[in-house]
Amino acid sequence: MKRHQLVEESRRAIAEGSKSFSAASRLFDRTTRERVWMLYAWCRRCDDLADAQDKGGDLGDQSGIAHAVSHLRVMTKAALEGRQTADPAFAAFAQVAAECRLTMDHANDVITGFQLDADDWRPRTEADLMRYCWHVAGAVGVMMALVMGVKRDDDFTLDRACDLGLAFQLANIARDLVEDDAAGRCYLPMEWLVEEDIEPGQHTKPHHRQELADMAARLVDLMEHHADASRIGAARLPFRSRWAILSAARIYTAIGREVRRKGTAAWDHRVYTSKAQKIGHVTAAFFEAVRNRPPHLERMPKWTRGDFAGL
Template sequence: MTAQNGRTYFLAARLLPAPRRRAVHALYAFARIVDDIVDEPGDDAGAAILAAVEATTFAALDGRRDSADPALPAELIRVLPAFVDSVTSFDIPHPYFRAFFASMRMDAPDSPDYRPVYSTMSELSEYTYGSAVVIGLQLLPVLGVSGTVEEAVPAASDLGDAFQLTNFIRDVGEDLDRGRLYLPSREFSAFGVDVPLLEHGRRTETVDIRVQRALAHFIALTRARYRAAEPGIALLDARVQPSIRTAFVLYGAILEQVEDAGYRILHRRVTVPSPTRLRVAIPGLVKSTTYGRILTGRTDSRVRRP
């Protein structure tokens, strides 16, 4: 599931030691399944299914084996054991998942908490805390830190925000088709941009200069989050730093692809080219393997340099 839907995460996770890699895959797959529930077009039972998934999830985390609700997606049933094992093994705080479900309800059209449009960055931050920030916080126990977890929380939060804002910029056209606008409308309006103008650009495969300027503004805001997050990579366990650095660089490269496309992204999704992904990932892979340690001379006394 991670390989099919989160290529950047999948490539970065391959640099992790196996137990941590499996946990990242389980956490990603779980979040993806829940996110797909609220993104399913035309589904007027999303909130009810979401409630069933939430109840089943916390029953499993609490060690209860409740009978499976027939409304539950089959994919969830398959992923849930790995998810619970990962949360338990790495002692991930359960309130993070409460916050995650709260944000998912904001995405469910039939939920009273549904928010199709966000007006300000402050409003959006309420959503991104549960949809992205807590994802970064969940990963801290998995990845390990050189000091205390508390020291790494601000940078992990900024990185989760940066990844989510990157998604919003990349997917603004697709989100319009679902009746959503995550990037704050007031920020857009400062550049003379409204939803009809964005929808016009998607229909006609054009980009208005005002939209270009607004997207450039959002990219600048997102890069500021990346800059704030970057020092936190050094706080992580040295063995996982190449993986997170790879994800950091590759996700940031999506913003470059938006710029290189002349901001013509309303009608298509930009991606980081495969050669670029490999060029970024291979040095991290070398550093994170025994072979890499041999090549770089970082070996123990039992290994000779060739």
């Protein structure tokens, strides 16, 4: 496919797969926007294939996940080597990889997150939780930063991009605790469950709803810290990229905050941001980007990509 066709396929993928990120992505300059779309299309396709779902919908049959993850590696490697895959999402990744010097190592950092799910992995500690968040989202944040033109040796900015990915995933985990449990997954550290005196596999039962809300709040507190750190990195980006990133940060962290605010009622209905709320976040992000005064943190987050990259 021609580049413009890959861009259009990718635009449709992000419009259908993530209304929140689709809205934020339109704030980038044209070249960056197209590259972000192509990277997103690959991430979305990998997620859908691994989870047997359609554009981020309900999780499907997980019995074939190990084969699906192996397929992702083979298809991604083939695309990067210039071979035909008959899948526009992998061709789009090859295109953006060629333009921004993304590598199979970058892709493997992300695919390893799907491998953890395939291995029926469970986090024992907070470090394990953050390792998972690194693979499925922090590593994507680093690739997004490279797509936006951040230099490969700018470790500080890449660390802050990782922080934003970690924040996004922590918000997602908090929102989806009950949904994930129904699919046989739990991303809450076992140490947290022990501290709350919760029996294995019982954390979403009605009699533990307060404890679940407390652990969700703990996730959101971590989210807040990483999101604040990411704003320091965003201050180094060109204006339009800074605006887009701050918009995405506001939209996603609002989900986490709403989960925390709703407490035990957080999982009665899926938490989301409305179109009007998205517009409000984008508007607020514009003024934040203009001021460009990131928060001063007395301490940076405990966990960052240096703890997990290359593992």
